[in-house]
């Protein structure tokens with residue numbers, strides 16, 4: 001007897017969000033669907049049976065995600081007689097090329113991969129399924145980052161974390177109770193990652209005003225519509241209270257979709273993300289194990305907003321003309337900071353040299369318009385307070401970050417990607433070091 005295949009609602013209604021579009025380009029509709037409920041494991045198992053029948057299905061989890069949701073899902077899949085291959089990673093897996101190989105060996109002939117977990121396990125499933133053109137579903141276990149619905153995966157290749165294209169899952173199944181019971185640190189990380197959009201959107205508008213004109217208001221209007229459901233409830237999120245945590249989780253899912261809709265990671269990844277990438281990439285050099293993505297991004301938000309605050313106070317006549325000299329000085333530091341990875345970093349930085357050299361004329365020319373953007377950003381004090389109100393300390397000690405590594409990232413992370421961000425603006429306006437000191441003061445307490 002054949003069973004009807006159920007479909008679930010898409011995460012966003014394309015027609016509603018397209019209303020926020022301010023550009024003329026086409027925004028392809030995101031296909032990700034969402035089922036949320038206490039019976040999500042049961043529904044997933046039934047859907048899996050109905051769609052894939054006897055074809056093999058690969059289930060991925062680690063001991064922690066097995067305990068909170070994987071074991072229960074596995075039972076439901078077995079009860080539906082799904083042809084199941086289960087794979088448990090070791091605790092705290094890293095999304096490395098080696099583990100991608102493990103998954104790609106296991107997924108031969110498989111019709112579907114299901115990831116049970118958050119950032120890493122999702123990225124492992126997403127990237128390998130995407131590479132081998134296999135269907136992919138996920139059962140998230142924490143509201144810790146916006147990558148569930150994004151079109152990229154963070155994979156460590158030869159010791160360096162890279163952001164690679166990968167198709168988002170077709171279906172997401174959510175058990176609200178599991179999301180609400182996520183550890184405090186993961187909740188705080190997700191809270192920081194979702195708020196990054198507030199600053200990265202201004203980065204994008206500045207870049208668009210100076211160079212590309214490619215800004216579209218669609219992602220911001222999507223996020224503004226839901227922002228109040230999480231941004232005003234840090235304490236409730238920290239305590240795992242239902243509606244606040246689910247507001248946060250929904251915000252994270254939307255922010256990933258907003259990136260796919262915009263066809264760029266610009267709306268959710270500006271200067272505040274660069275410092276996080278900087279520390280991820282520095283791991284083989286410093287031996288410091290990177291903190292959760294969202295928490296490092298939180299530090300980046302403090303830095304970016306400190307830059308905006310300084311920029312907003314700066315007079316046009318005080319803008320230095322130093323683009324050429326500044327580029328050389330920054331480029332000269334790359335070998336000392338990056339050692340064996342210096343060539344790759346230098347290449348990225350050189351890709352934006354032509355744009356940066358125009359800053360001497362463009363910044364004074366557009367200063368009024370830029371300043372009205374700078375003034376829209378809230379202060380670094382506001383964000384530092386907001387993050388700490390989740391109940392977990394938000395400072396250098398809690399993030400296991402040294403003062404030197406913070407300052408190094410603040411001054412030099414703009415060189416690792418070719419995208420123009422607030423860090424470039426602050427450097428060229430001569431306020432980056434002072435802003436980094438401001439951030440340091442806030443993160444010391």
Ligand SMILES: [Zn+2]
Pocket residue numbers: 021022023024025027216217218
């Ligand atoms: Zn648009």
Ligand SMILES: [Zn+2]
Pocket residue numbers: 145146193196273293294297
């Ligand atoms: Zn992020």
